[in-house]
Amino acid sequence: MARRVAGKRTLDLMEAIRTRIATRALAAGDRLPSVRSFAATMGVSPSTVVDAYDRLAAEGLIRAQRGSGFFVSGNALQPLRLSDSQSPCLRAVDPFWVSRQSLDSDEAVLKPGCGWLPADWMPNEALRRAMRALARGADETLAYYGSTRGSPALRRILLNRLAEEGMEAQPAQLILAGSGTQALDLVCRFVLRPGDTVLIDDPCYFNFRALLGAHQVKIMGVPYTPSGPDVQAFEALLNAERPRIYITNSALHNPTGATLSPQSAHRLLKLAVQHDLIIVEDDIFADFEPSPSTRLATLDGLDRVIRIGSFSKTLSASVRCGYVAARADWIEGLVDLQVATNFGGPSPVAAELIAHVLAGGGYRKHMDEVRQRLVRARREVAARLHGLGMEPWLMPRGGFNLWCRLPEGLDSTQIAQSAREQGIVLAPGNVFSVSHGAGSFFRFNVAHTLDPRIYRILADVMKDVSAKGASRALSTLPGPE
Amino acid sequence: MARRVAGKRTLDLMEAIRTRIATRALAAGDRLPSVRSFAATMGVSPSTVVDAYDRLAAEGLIRAQRGSGFFVSGNALQPLRLSDSQSPCLRAVDPFWVSRQSLDSDEAVLKPGCGWLPADWMPNEALRRAMRALARGADETLAYYGSTRGSPALRRILLNRLAEEGMEAQPAQLILAGSGTQALDLVCRFVLRPGDTVLIDDPCYFNFRALLGAHQVKIMGVPYTPSGPDVQAFEALLNAERPRIYITNSALHNPTGATLSPQSAHRLLKLAVQHDLIIVEDDIFADFEPSPSTRLATLDGLDRVIRIGSFSKTLSASVRCGYVAARADWIEGLVDLQVATNFGGPSPVAAELIAHVLAGGGYRKHMDEVRQRLVRARREVAARLHGLGMEPWLMPRGGFNLWCRLPEGLDSTQIAQSAREQGIVLAPGNVFSVSHGAGSFFRFNVAHTLDPRIYRILADVMKDVSAKGASRALSTLPGPE
Missing domain, CATH: 1.10.10.10 (Winged helix-like DNA-binding domain superfamily/Winged helix DNA-binding domain)
Structure with a gap:
């Protein structure tokens, strides 16, 4: 049966x-x-x-x-279980679904749902030069663990970049980590205990949900609007749930591409002070903005806002490196935690490669080109999706994400499952939504949605799912006696 | 006062x-x-x-x-605090002391207490070749996150190496991680919950203690003997404390350099089955052995023993990469956990560099040379320490650690603190001992203990600490009325 x-x-x-x-x-x-x-x-x-x-x-x-x-059950080993992989019926609303499908599928698979740029959009030549330079470097750089806060060269560059954004951080306020996700994980381990409540945006980056699952905390979603989280709902949640932290992307929010308004930023920060809330601002898409928008970390002066970031989206996801900027005493605690859990900072080889590319003159030019390419891709993909009856929730100022609503009555989870069988990895709305209220949305990566095959297959799958939905509706009508 | x-x-x-x-x-x-x-x-x-x-x-x-x-206190933020940095009087018995001193001190400082080989002992030329080769590699390798289990090339090499040791593991039984410490941390997150009990050797690698602190578990030490943990004490602890896991190094145990005997291995494994205990075998020093000794993971066939390892001690600590070999269903859980906490496996660039060096013919020759150099260094350092009245607990079969007892009445913590002021980082016994019962021991890294200055400073510091001890003893005598 x-x-x-x-x-x-x-x-x-x-x-x-x-x-x-x-x-x-x-x-x-x-x-x-x-x-x-x-x-x-x-x-x-x-x-x-x-x-x-x-x-x-x-x-x-x-x-x-x-x-x-x-x-x-008597089996004494019940390890932490995060994904619902044993329940295939849940597969598509599991926050791991998109990650595992997009990371582990072979290169023949099309990935409009993935979260990175195509390899040939990345500054590979600059990275090759950095590798050749490092191959001529000192034995110590190649052989040793490096310092607990990570490469001094990369930290200097980052402090300068933060200062350019108006955030005057001290050297003691910065630590490098193995990746942006590891940076967030370190912060969560530092401030969270099982059973704490954490506030995230609804929708938000699906891996926030996966990561928080590993911390065994209670997750509450605040509805996201085109100018940031709904401030009234945010205040009500602070009153009712007393969360310890709120995790967000202010600039080019994932998945919607929205940008936090200065007014919302100011009100959020005021509420955070009143309720002793810590805010973690994941600024991974910062370099995709045409012009810098308001940052919570900058407004707050790194007092109760912790800023994290990485280079995976703009430079290389293969050379992993991230960072945390925060209060000096918190960074000191993170140093210990990173020594305990990784023995020292991130790979010096990785940090030196990143530093070399960022220090080279070509990085800004590369990002200028990427931004221009993305403007064109965004326009083109929006027009083609419009042809399928899908409309963007808003047109983002930058980045590669486009958050699109399906025509009435279609379910993005069903479509994603069918499309996967046709060799396409999509990112259905509910993997981003803690309330599972985004079943009529998809996140498209415009740089990976230019292939015409995607639209043909999508059209077929949508028609098929739509027809099945209609026949199912029919079959539930009372039949003849 | x-x-x-x-x-x-x-x-x-x-x-x-x-x-x-x-x-x-x-x-x-x-x-x-x-x-x-x-x-x-x-x-x-x-x-x-x-x-x-x-x-x-x-x-x-x-x-x-x-x-x-x-x-x-009312301060709502009490982040996880690991080290005793606020209590200077405890500084030297804090498990973070050696890590932070040896990672963050500049190159003028001598480090007989550190846990890695000198840079010029490492296969840097092979690594430089690997970097130049990778710089000619595909865009995808340089740009993408890679698969969730990590580089297929490195996993193939590791499976072959395990098979050579007599451990026939399936591809589904292996995952790469960001480092050996991250591998252990992933495993601990998978099986432990705050309040669980964990068994470690006394003495053991100090960072096991630091890492377990981050997991908020109860730590129990089992006395270590020259042939492995004291099996009777081990059994008594299993009965009394019901630990969930036991973490150990079987080959060239850190800090003692001892090797687990086949008899002890067999008895430990039998007890583990009876008490449903999971064993984590950290095999980071495997390649330093002159001939392979008994491995718990091999005896057990990766059923309840989890094997972890890395390349930081033999190839590069700057290119971070580690691995876990275990039951396939546990590895599946670790894949999710690593996606959640690091978004994907370890850096593909790092894994490809390691794979390139391991696949090259030079790695075995390099290790042969390192082992021979270490035999000579061990003999020389033991002889010179004997001149200061220090004796090795045993002469290890390999590796760079020498666990030495001080002359009667001297405290290694006091000596380490004084020596640090003279520009030497030592590893005092109690950072390795959960019972703080190793106050008369030091761990010396023989490859870093060849500099004659070390012995001159050590002699002075020992004399000084000894004199202070005598005058303190004198001052506590009742004085004249």
Whole structure:
């Protein structure tokens, strides 16, 4: 018998139980609450609890004991489980779906859903020169761990770049990390404990959701508007949920491409002070802006705002390096944490390569060209998607993301699953949405959406999914007696 | 008035309270137990509790309120604090001391306490060739994130190397990570939750202690003998403490240089099965062995033993890359965890550089030479240290570590602090010892202990510390009335 797709309430219950097992609130051998009492506690029907227990038992996480209820399985090893890979029906709304599909698919697959530029858009020649220069460098640079804060050359360049943006940071306020994601992870480990509440944008970069899952925190989404998070909703959440941190991209927000307005920035920061909230500003798309927009970190002077960034989107995703700029005493704590978890800073070879490219005169010119190419690509892709009935939520000022709404009645998760079978990786809206409220959206990477095959396949898949939806609607009509 | 050095019991109490605050068992504003009741609970005298409370109040972590006791400070941000940098009196027994001193001191400083080979012992020419080759490589290798498990080329080489050791691992059983430490950190995040118990060797690599601090687990040490951990003590700890994992180096154990015997390996593994214990075998020194010794991972066939390793000690610590070999389903979980916390595997550029050097014929020859140089250095350093009254605990079969006992009555922490002022970074025994029972030991890196200046300074410092010790002993005698 084909397995029914689990309902939202069943999934929520399953997740709640998984979390209690993962955090050891329920240990191996513990008895789960009775169906009747758990249903009453959670405000759901007993059949929903039965459904959730049955599915968890099928996964092996719990087991039924005839006549006496459900128990946590005896297997003492229940490692942290992040993705829903054991539940294929959930595959497309799992925040890992786009990452794993886009990272692990071979080069024949088209990737309008991926989060990086095509290889031939990147400054590869500058990187080749940097490698040849490094090959002539000192033994010490090639052999040693380097200092705990990372390459002094790259830190000097970054401090200058921050100063150009109006952010006068001291050397003690900067640390390099293994990547932008590692920078965010370090910060989260520094300030978060399991059970804390974290505020993110809805929608937001899907890997924020994946990362926070690893920290076992409660995630709340604040609705995102074209000028930043909805400030009223933000304030209400601060009052009701007392989150410890808020994570956002201010400039060229991922996935929408929106930009935080100066008014919203000012109000957010005022609220953050009132509620003792820390803000983490991930500025990974900064260099894609045609002109710099308001930054929370700059307004705040790096007091309660932590700025992170990396070079993966503009220089190389293969040479991994990121950074954190924050209060000096917090950076000091991050140094220890990075020593403990990585023994020292990021690879000196990686940092020197990045420093070499940034210090060369060609980097600004390269970014000028990329920005111009993206303007053209954005216009072209928007026009072609319009032909399929898809419309951008807004036209971003820069970057490669275009957040598009589907024609009425189509579900982006279904389309993404079908398109994957046709050799296309798409980024369906709900991987970005903690409320799962973005089922009619896609994020398109305009630089990867220029291939005409994409539009042909998309048109076919949309027609097919639409027809199936119609026939399903039909089949639920009462038939003849 | 000079501050007294805190006693062991006071330090334990302080640590217990810090942990409760760090894990939020005690929140801001909470009242601490009364001195009398806490003393009774902990089995210490009331004056020890007063001492601990006073010291924590001086650190600002708690505050006294006249007449009503001690409270957790109101500062809502209490980020994870790992090192004791705010307590200078503890500086030398802090597991971060050697890392930060040896990573961040300039090149004029001598580092017999560091954990890596001198730059001119490393295969730099092979690495330079690898860089030039990579500079001629494909745009995709230079620009893209690469696959979630890391470079296929390096994984193939590693699987072959494991097979040569008698460990037939499948491709699905291997993942690359950003470094050996990151590999261990990933594994710990996968299986540990705050409050779990972890077993380590006493003594063990100091950064295991630092890393486990970041995981907020309870650390228990098992005494290490010349043939591995004391198996009886190991069994007693499994019974009493039910640890989830045991972390060790089987071959050329750090810091002692000892090798696990086949008999001990077999008994440990049997106990691990009985107690459902996971073993993490950090095999970072494998290539330094003159001939391969027994590996827990090989005996066990990667069932409950997880093997980790890296290339930082033998190839380059600047190009960071590590790996984990384990059960395929655990590796699948680590893939997700690494996507969440690093977006993808380690730097493809780093992995390709390592693969290029390992695939070249020169690597084995390089290691042959390094092993021969180390035999000579070990003999020479042991002889010279003997001249200062220091004796190796055992003569290791390989590697660069020599674990030496000081003459009676000298404390290695005091000597390390004085030597640091003379421009020498030493590794005092207690940074390796969770019980702080190694105060009369040093770990010497024989490759960094060939400079005659080291012995002159060491002799002076030892004489000086010895004289101070004698005068302190004298000053505590009752004086004339």
